[in-house]
Amino acid sequence: MNQFFKQILSSLIGTIAALLLIVTIGASGLIVLLLLLSQDGSPTVKDKTVLVFDLATKIRDTEPTITLSQAFSQEEQSTLTLKQVLKNLDKARQDPHITAIFLDGRNSSGARGSATSSEIRQALEAFQKAGKKIIAYGVDWDERDYYLTSIADEVILNPIGMMEMNGLGAQPLFYKGAFEKYGIGVQTVRVGNYKSAVEPYTRASLSPENRQQLETLIGGIWQNFVTTVASSRKISPNQIQAIADNQGLLSAQEAKSKGFIDQIAYWDEVLAKLTSLSAKEEQTFRQIDLASYSDVAVKSVPEKSSGNKIAVVYAEGAIVNGDGTFETVGGDRFSRELRKIRNDDEVKAVVL
Structure with a gap:
């Protein structure tokens, strides 16, 4: 009988000891986790850093929706809101650690409307007026990217690069013929001849009213492009219009001779230029991208607040x-x- 109670007692003591050990390990792990979470994981900006603005970044007004797979993905999301971009550019203007902005046009152009580009260009102009440099580099530029990069202090194009300068246009797709072929009926309700959203389903071509409003819209955007680029690059607006009407594409050599770019260079030459503006770090220049810079707190830039x-x-x-x-x-x-x-x-x- 005594042996039986001894076995039970030893088992009980062993169980309690095991539970205490598990609780101790769990509590220790929780404390370590809390310490790790309490540490400030925000990126820091060293002195003489270049802010990199990848022109392939998608920019939209609202926060993008993120799927469950994207939330657990290790890949960085290449979409920013316009508010984030403008705030970062203004912060960089006042940040003593940021010496320059690099407009990186080596990748394909991101989704960016003309109104968005106009606001970003104004922010870049304010950065420039603060006495800081902007360097732009690309391989193939269209009008959307060049509208931004034309403001740079140095506009650089790859030797085998091309510039598209053929104007703007709209090519609506009409479905009426296909619907009729397959017996699909469409019923629409609209008020006003200029309410053209339903025209692709009810017509096979542009209505006079829709053509008029599209020409007015696109013409205004193009005119803004011409006058803005002409002012930045000290080129005649008529010269830009003549290229769009008669040529459409410029080689790197033609773009330089006509004053659209400042230099023709390969990436390694641009890398050396950016390193001279900052500092060398691991085979590249000291840099921070636009998305990471969103998490940087700059003491010299106070947060704006108001009760209203x-x-x-x-x-x-x-x-x-x-x-x-x-x-x-x-x-x-x-x-x-x-x-x-x-x-x-x-x-x-x-x-x-």
């Missing part, structure tokens, strides 16, 4: 019943948001 707020509501996509998704304008969801804003005494205005 202006709410910005983004309505993007088709208008649908119910809550909808992030890619649509859900009637119920937007009603709740606007009601919440209306009842907030600190919100003094709304931008839709």
Whole structure:
């Protein structure tokens, strides 16, 4: 009997000891995890750093939707909001550690509208006026990228690179013929001749009203491009228009002779130039990309705050019943948001 109780007691002591060991290890692990989480993991910017703006970055007004697989992916997302980009460029303007901006056009152009490009260009101009340099380099440029890069202090093109300068256009796709061929009927409701969103489903060509408004829109964007580039590069607007009308493409040599670029160079030559503006680090220059710079806190740049707020509501996509998704304008969801804003005494205005 005594032997039986001894076995039970020893088993009980062993179990308690094992539990205490597990609790101790778990508590220690939790403490270590909390210490790691409490550490500031934000990137830091060393002295004489170049801010790299990859022109392939997709820029949009609203935060992009992220799928579950993207959330767990180790790959960096190449999409930023316009607000992030403008804030980073203004922060870099005031940051004493940032010496220059590198506009990297080696990759394909990212999704960026003309209005977005215009706001970014103004921010780059403010950076430049602060006495800091902008270097731009690319292999093949179209009008969208060149609109930004033309502001740079040094515009550099690869020796085998090309510049597209053939103007702007619109090519709507019409489905009416295909629908009729396959017996698909379309019913639309619209008010006004200039409401052209449904025309691809009801017509086989542009209506006079739609052609007029597209020509006005594209003509205005093109005229802004011509006058802006001409001013930056000290080129006659007529010369730019003549190239668009008669030539369309410029080789690197032609682009330099006509004043569109400052230098023809390979990447290793550009790398040496950027290193001279910063410092050498691991076979490259000291740099930080635009996305990483979003997480950098700069002491010399105070955060702006106010008791009064202006709410910005983004309505993007088709208008649908119910809550909808992030890619649509859900009637119920937007009603709740606007009601919440209306009842907030600190919100003094709304931008839709």
